[in-house]
Amino acid sequence: MNGSTSSSVSTTPAPPTSACIDSSARILLLPIVSSLVWLVISSVLALIASVKLHSPTVLADSSWLTYGHTRPAANDAFVYGFASQAGLAVALWILCRLGRNTLVGALPIAIGSIFWNLGVTFGLVGIFTGHTTGFDWLEFPKAGSFILLASYGVLGICALLNFRARQPGETYPSQWYILAALFWFPWLFTTARMLLVQFPVRGVMQLAVSGWFTNGLFTLWLTSLGLAVLLYFIPKISQAQLFSRSLALIAFWSLAVFGGWAGFYRGLPLPAWMISTGAAASVVLLVPMLATVANLWLTMGQGTHAKSGLLGYFKYSLIAFALCGVFAVFNAFIPQLRLTLFGEGVEQLFLYGFVGLALLGAIHYLAPRLTGQENDKFVCWSGMASTFGILLFAAAFLIGGILQQKRLIDGSVPFLDVMNKTKMFIRLSTLGVLLLVIGNILTLARVLLLVRACCQACCSSCCSESKPSVKLKPAGAAR
């Protein structure tokens, strides 16, 4: 199928049709389905961790499932298993669609994706068995990290090749973000791993490196992936032109210039100038946030408002992105707040709210097109569950965190009471995580149903028309 389409491209100058690109990118279902499996695993682990926060005797005899293991495992399964993998897959598809080229390098992508999953598995087993490196978001031990990085090399190069294979013409903001993210991630990851684990720097320098990495992972890598998705899908679904290319340009470059500087907050035992730089950068980062939000909001306003259930995913994702930018400033300036539930609430709002909803919306859009099947089952329900889940979770943690901070800075309240008075919020957040689990399972179910239908359609056409299939193939590709 690939051969026939690429040969048609070389003989005729007309770019391939969208359907043609989609069917050439069918291999992306592999990273997408596996990323959804990781998403379900991550949310189940988050559920266990959440229950343990208010009922500490649950599962206390298992060293694998202690809070200190489940919490980082849930986070890493989300960031590396789901967000990075699905983000790369969606990014590849966006590159193909925007560049109007069929997918280049299907086989390496498949191999890269398999090894990526192997890396995440090794990494998570390492965390559960206590072989963590001890640094946030970089917990994967040696084996997991190396496999991850090697397979990233393959996937990243494939993505670059796809960017190169584009038809000549003006590039779109999504392409800028994807291209930048493709470089940022390996640089961040290798620098941090080298300086923290392979040739560790001394003392609090580790804190500087790990803070720089965490911030880069969120503000450069994940934000870029999320914004690439939003900038592509919001105009597409609301059927409007992007409101302003210059606003997108300002947002992109201000993020690139200042994105790497935030991340340090008051109270860390670091030189004062680093803390001030971090706080200042978190304020300056409101510029790309506001520019992007205004740009996309106005785009939505211009749109014809086609009643598509998927727009909700991207809209709420955009709102979560805006809120995270504002809360980051709170975190940087209000003493103790970063150390309460608030800090984690912002983190999860960013991950599940902004990145998660954007990618889930994209996956719901991609899945029927990649499989060539129709099935709208669960889209509405999973969207509602995911949105309300993250809303409940984030609200509980943010409000609980603020109350906790109020009590913490009042030295007369004993610490035990501070924690026990936030129990109610933690229970609410458990409910939120439960909703997230349900939403994630529904999404996985829908995509699996589509894949099954696709396989059945493929098999039946092969079995029933085994002999003339050679002749029919080009027709199938054109469809």
Next chain:
Amino acid sequence: MNHGPLIFLGVLVTFVMSWWGLIFAPQVQIGVQQNASLVDGIYPRPRAGLAEQGHHVYVANGCVQCHSQQVRQESYTFDVVLTAPGTNNEIVIRALGKIAPGINAGAVAAAATDQKPQTILTNVPQGVADDAQARLKKAGATAKTLFIPLGVDIARGWGSRLTVAADYLYDQPVQVGHSRLGPDLANYGQRAPSTKLILEHLYDPRLTMDKSLMPAHRYLFETKPVGKKPSPDALALTGKFAPPAGHEVVPKPEALQLVAYLQSLRASAPLFEAPASPAPQP
């Protein structure tokens, strides 16, 4: 913006800038930091073997997910104490009366020694403290100005001063933490109860604190049949925490290492960049 190389170049330059600013520059500034020389030796000292192993247990079990190791200081104030009244009692008493009219100058001057410094002024700004010290020096007495760090963490008893870079020189990986679901542990070694109580707290925190939300770490312990005679370090558990009859709960080596590490946690030595005065009363 239509050329890949342009974007690549821009991204590379911005990335290298942030690397230069936040990794390279601090490495030059604090990466080569050496131990401080204090009156009673160098600070910090490398941990003893068992505690160092305990650090790995602490890391492996993700204790950092709930416990921070950072004490914050929001402001500071000064106290002035008299350590020796000198020889001219009358002038000293007059000076004391001027500095702090509220105190019983005679009794203070009589009682002041190096071992029992008498507080003259509390909670004053630096200028006032310096002034008082100068006046007393003129009168022939010896006074000291004490630096008193203030802050919520310090009020909670989590430390006597803020934590600074020097405190973490021997930590690999550094476990400063990002969350305070549990109390700060930067100075746990100073306030730690006996080994037995820490072990009980690890086995099930509800043993020592009724309302604790800390997860139980029973997997760090072994429940085994009692041998010919009970193990010396078996936990004394009663009631609902008791093991089945004929069994005893013994800490695994990891538990003992972890306790040794927890007991080694103290970041309180007064440093140039983080002065603190020894607490006058325990």
